[in-house]
Amino acid sequence: MQTNTFKVDKAITSKNEDLFNRKENAATLAKIIKSYQDEDSISIGIIGDWGSGKTSFINMVLEDFKDDEKFIIINFNPWNISTRKQLISDFFTMLSKEICKVPFPEFKCRNLKKIYSHFKFKFFSEVSQNLEDLALLFKMSSYVIADPVTSLAISKTSNAISDFNKLLNAEKKGLDEIKNKINTALSNIDTKIIIVIDDLDRLADTDIREIFQLVRSIADFKNTMYILAYDNEIVAKALDKIQKDKGERYIEKIVQVPIVLPKLNxxxxxxxxxxxxxxxxxxxxxxxxxxxxxxxxxxxxxxxxxxxxxxxxxxxxxxxxxxxxxxxxxxxxxxxxxxxxxxxxxxxxxxxxxxxxxxxxxxxxxxxxxxxxxxxxxxxxxxxxxxxxxxxxxxxxxxxxxxxxxxxxxxxxxxxxxxxxxxxxxxxxxxxxxxxxxxxxxNFAENVIRKETIDKIIKANSHQEYDDIFNEYDLKELEIFKQLAFKMSVYANDFKSSEFIYYLWGIFDEIYGEKDFYCFNKCRAYLEIFSNLKEKESVVSDKLLDDTYSLDVRMLFIYSCNYSMREKGCFYEKELKILLDKLLQEDSEKVKEKIKAHIYALITNNFHYLENTFKIFAQNSKIFFLVLEIFIEKDENNQKHINQNLLNHIKPYKLKTMVEETFKNPTDEQKELIEFYKNDLQKKSSWY
Known part of the structure; x- marks a missing residue:
């Protein structure tokens, strides 16, 4: 599929592209700016939410100033400014260079040169305090002036150092005198300078404050106009830190003409x-x-x-x-x-x-x-x-x-x-x-199991062939292995192979992944795969009791048989009892951890026949007691309760019956927990 190559993420530059019916407003503002005759500096705020089209609106306003020699348009981008000194430096450097680029009539050139030289004074008076390399910095920048012929002459004369010393001495005369000279020169050029500062609301709070302070105190020159674009709420919050909780008032002092863009409905x-x-x-x-x-x-x-x-x-x-x-x-x-x-x-x-x-x-x-x-x-x-x-x-x-x-x-x-x-x-x-x-x-291309991979598994019929496929496609990586059940349910829902089942048993300990919830996720993935395989009941009993295979994976396989058949009876009941006895030979905490992973995997997989498995657990009091311990939780008030997930899958009265039949004569160690279950389940039985 191909699409047009228009750039949809770029602000418009012409009224012809206006989508918001704002071009008339933009034209009106342009007329107001052109009719402003006062020499005093003025600031105009274009106010709107993030993404409301402020830049596009400004572009439409400025469209009316193209080729108008009475205006100099300067776009100042304060991004990438790291310090106040750099901000002032960049502002005056850019301002002076932009002024010098504009072709003015001959009678204005002398005034422009005066403006430029004073910008340098201003810059160094602010940013070069205590800097020992002032002379070097000034020497590097002092030869850039409006008239290229004059610039060349200065750079080639021996008077350059003398000129530099004169400039340094002049700096000491004070900022007010320098500003007055700049203002006089600006008045004489009879030209308005429009300085646009966009995207203020994207700056850090400190940078927002610096920009507003710059506009207020440092660059209040004659014949200058500022157009500031910002989100009022964001800027006011940033300025609150200058005058506590008075950011709005601070903005009012700076911005004389606020223009709020109407919200787009x-x-x-x-x-x-x-x-x-x-x-x-x-x-x-x-x-x-x-x-x-x-x-x-x-x-x-x-x-x-x-x-x-x-x-x-x-x-x-x-x-x-x-x-x-x-x-x-x-x-x-x-x-x-x-x-x-x-x-x-x-x-x-x-x-x-x-x-x-x-x-x-x-x-x-x-x-x-x-x-x-x-x-x-x-x-x-x-x-x-x-x-x-x-x-x-x-x-x-x-x-x-x-x-x-x-x-x-x-x-x-x-x-x-x-x-x-x-x-x-x-x-x-x-x-x-x-x-x-x-x-x-x-996004997930490297992890997606393709139909071709499933087809290869279906066609394979030996341990080695399965292993080659799993290694080739990294199927032993848990995050990818977890997808296998879903893909097989889609592309291999009639697949039956005891050889594949035995292969999966054999690689249980080879499946690797992140440690967090690793045991649970692996059990869940295996349970999903087993549940979708056909004719699992053909697996021979001897294989289920073969200790060369992981105990966990054989138990998960038996759980899956009861899940998929949806019968009242329990398949491989005898084998599961034997495996549970073997499980009890391990450390009790480890047993509890494994059983917990098994049961939560069953619950998460919507295992609606958990009751059958619990009946098997209930035939071994030690296992069943560990299971009951797993499902006791405490709330924020440290009050005990039975996990609701368990009660969602086994009716309270049925679980109560299992508890009573299994623990007719509980030991002293068991009594407290058993009594709690019986009493709590009795209450909950009336609710269901």
Missing amino acids: KANLIAIFMQKIEQFGFVYEKIDKNEFIENLNTNNFAGAFENIRDINRYLNVLKFEMSAIKQELYLYDFAVITLFKVFEPKFYEFIYNHFEIFAGTALASYEIDEEEQKSIYTKMIDEQIENLNKLNKEVIKKLLISIFPKIYDLYNRYFSDLKDRRKYKHKYRIASLEYFQDYFVL
């Missing part, structure tokens, strides 16, 4: 956004431009933006990335996900890392406690939306619903027509399992 922003979108060149046949535009309008896409600068920033990224994505992808979905990426990167990553919530076209209808699961997902998404920093929350929620049918189902009581959802795969939409990760390829 949503209708303006939407119109501007759609106008810019129309300028994109949709040149290849798979893009239905009308459908794309209709989706943008229907779902109030442009309502997400708060200012024109955000629109420009977004369109720049979209324009760039449109040329890099697969042409098959659905442009509207890509536009939405790119919006999240540009302005809410944490939300963007949340979507990518939780494909189980977003990918697919419908919630699984067979899930137990479906309403409860919807509640969990909805809470997770609501928390993410509430933490958005930049974009309009209501609009973002609507956009999210517009591209993910599963999210639509979470927030709507009645599901939409499932027939329409069958088109998602055909149109290569983000909700399609096959294409979800392709929408993130520019």
Whole structure:
């Protein structure tokens, strides 16, 4: 896909480009400036929020001053100024050079030369105090004056040093005398000097204060005008530190003519956004431009933006990335996900890392406690939306619903027509399992497992072949390994291979990753992969009891069998009991850590058959006691309670029955915890 090459992030320079209907206002201000006859300096403030078009407005004003010999336009950029001395230095150096560039009639030249020489006095009187290298600095700059012929003559005469000494002596006459001479010279040239200082609100507080102090006291010369562009709230806050809590008053002393740009309403922003979108060149046949535009309008896409600068920033990224994505992808979905990426990167990553919530076209209808699961997902998404920093929350929620049918189902009581959802795969939409990760390829390309990789796994039939594939694609790195379950559920949902299962068992200890939550994440990833494999029940019992394989991975495999079959009974019940006995031979804290990782992996994977596994735990009182300890938590008042996640998956009365049957005669060590469970579960049983 190719797009037009216009630069959407650049301020306009002409009234012909005006999108905000401000050109008449700009023309009026230009007339006012031209009609100002007083010699006294005046400051004009162009006030508006960040991204409100202040620079564009100034450019339209200055357009009327092109080729007007009565005005000198100087754009002073205070960025990169590190000290007050450097600020003053740069200001007067630039001011003097810009004045000297302007071609004036002969009768004005002598006055300009006087102005320039006095700027040098002013500069050194302010910035060279206590500097021993004053002579060298002055010598380096003193030969740049208005008349190049004179400059050349001075540089070649032996009188240069003498001139320099005269200048130093003149400096001692005082700043007032120098300023008076500069003002006299400025009056005589009969020319207005307009000094534009833009983007003040982007500076650090100290730099903002320096600029305003400069305008107020240092450069109050005749026939000068300042145009200052800033966000009033930001600047006032910075100036509060000069006169405590009086930043507004300080601004009033400096800025005689404040001009507040009207805020752009949503209708303006939407119109501007759609106008810019129309300028994109949709040149290849798979893009239905009308459908794309209709989706943008229907779902109030442009309502997400708060200012024109955000629109420009977004369109720049979209324009760039449109040329890099697969042409098959659905442009509207890509536009939405790119919006999240540009302005809410944490939300963007949340979507990518939780494909189980977003990918697919419908919630699984067979899930137990479906309403409860919807509640969990909805809470997770609501928390993410509430933490958005930049974009309009209501609009973002609507956009999210517009591209993910599963999210639509979470927030709507009645599901939409499932027939329409069958088109998602055909149109290569983000909700399609096959294409979800392709929408993130520019950011996560190095970590994305491709269909070709899964095809190789399916065709392999030996430990060595599997190992070669895993090593080639870094599949033993935990962050990549975590994707394997999702990709296999998409591209290999009928895959069955006991050899592959044994291979996965064998590399359990080789999977590596970050230490934080490492055990939990690895258990969760394995559980997801096992849960999607077919005919796991064909695994022979001897293999499950083979201690050459990790104890953890064999237990996770048994959990997955009970999860995927959705039967009342427990598969490999005998083997799990044996493995639990072996687990108890390890250190108790280590056992607790492993069991905790197992159970939380089950819960996180929406394991709705946790009850069956708990029944097995309950047959071993030592294991079950450790499990019960894991699920005791304390609130901010140090009050104990049972973890709610556990009660979301096992009804309190059922858990109470397990506790009572397992601990009919609890030991002294067990009594306190068991009594707490029985009493607390008794109360909660009446709530469910």
